[in-house]
Amino acid sequence: MKINWFPGHMSKALNEMKRMLKIIDVVIYVLDSRAPISSVNPSLSKLSENKPVLYVFNKTDLADETKVREIAKNFKGEGYDYVCLNSTMSGAGKIIRQKIKILANAKIQKYLAKGVKTTVRALVVGVPNSGKSTLINNLCGKAKAVTGDKPGVTKQNLWLNLGDNIEICDTPGTLYPNLVDQEIALKLAFIGSIKDVIVDQVELAEALIEMLIKLYPDLMEKRYPSCETLDEIAKKRGYLTHGSEVDYERTAQAVIDDFRKGRIGKITLD
Numbered sequence: 557m558k559i560n561w562f563p564g565h566m567s568k569a570l571n572e573m574k575r576m577l578k579i580i581d582v583v584i585y586v587l588d589s590r591a592p593i594s595s596v597n598p599s600l601s602k603l604s605e606n607k608p609v610l611y612v613f614n615k616t617d618l619a620d621e622t623k624v625r626e627i628a629k630n631f632k633g634e635g636y637d638y639v640c641l642n643s644t645m646s647g648a649g650k651i652i653r654q655k656i657k658i659l660a661n662a663k664i665q666k667y668l669a670k671g672v673k674t675t676v677r678a679l680v681v682g683v684p685n686s687g688k689s690t691l692i693n694n695l696c697g698k699a700k701a702v703t704g705d706k707p708g709v710t711k712q713n714l715w716l717n718l719g720d721n722i723e724i725c726d727t728p729g730t731l732y733p734n735l736v737d738q739e740i741a742l743k744l745a746f747i748g749s750i751k752d753v754i755v756d757q758v759e760l761a762e763a764l765i766e767m768l769i770k771l772y773p774d775l776m777e778k779r780y781p782s783c784e785t786l787d788e789i790a791k792k793r794g795y796l797t798h799g800s801e802v803d804y805e806r807t808a809q810a811v812i813d814d815f816r817k818g819r820i821g822k823i824t825l826d
């Protein structure tokens with residue numbers, strides 16, 4: 557199985573983001589804490605290399621917090637910083653506002669010296685489904701951006717005024733033209749960043765089980781006692797077709813869904 561997903565709207569979105577860069581003061585880079593390193597997209601990193609960046613380790617409620625904090629520590633330095641949060645929690649936006657102001661402080665002070673209160677413009681980027689639109693709605697205090705439990709929901713840029721002299725732009729989730737590293741591709745597929753219809757769900761679930769048994773054996777044993785394969789999980793749960801054959805598709809969906817909903821536990825795969 558070779559996983560790659562780079563539809564036309566992503567290429568268009570990346571080009572548009574490049575064009576917009578000159579009016580952007582801060583990039584808000586939303587990562588999925590269940591696979592934070594894999595959700596660093598080289599195209600987006602290149603785009604933001606000369607801008608202050610706030611890395612948002614999102615979906616911490618579903619992730620292995622100790623591991624996330626360990627990884628996140630490396631995302632702080634001159635001109636860049638991070639926060640770990642759950643965008644569905646009310647109040648999570650407050651810390652983002654503060655960090656935007658700190659990262660854009662040079663511009664704010666420059667204008668203040670001339671007696672002008674300038675507007676700070678932030679661009680929210682990230683792989684599909686990482687929670688960009690949810691984060692923006694949290695910042696707005698209203699559901700202004702469309703969100704959804706699948707990748708590719710946002711199709712075009714959306715500028716919103718947050719008040720307090722901050723404007724923010726939601727963008728479509730983007731991947732990159734050639735997902736060479738198939739381990740990264742798998743992790744992106746596990747977290748729902750790659751459209752399910754283009755990935756064989758049975759192979760995906762088998763790969764997920766194999767990876768989780770290595771990394772989180774106790775959580776797997778708790779969720780699927782004495783099972784190490786899709787076959788065993790299917791039989792134990794009675795997921796069989798009418799002819800009493802194992803229903804691999806149904807079992808695969810159940811396992812992937814268990815992982816995505818956090819039912820196996822709080823997991824981070826890098």
Ligand SMILES: Nc1nc2c(ncn2[C@@H]2O[C@H](COP(=O)(O)OP(=O)(O)OP(=O)(O)O)[C@@H](O)[C@H]2O)c(=O)[nH]1
Nearest residue numbers: 615642643685686687688689690704708709710729
């Ligand atoms: N548990 C949990 N779910 C979240 C969090 N943030 C977002 N979600 C959910 O993740 C899904 C995707 O959220 P969106 O905000 O639409 O993601 P997006 O990055 O805008 O996605 P695209 O527009 O497709 O790139 C939705 O079902 C959200 O409810 C979070 O911190 N924790």
Ligand SMILES: [Mg+2]
Nearest residue numbers: 688689709710
């Ligand atoms: Mg979106």
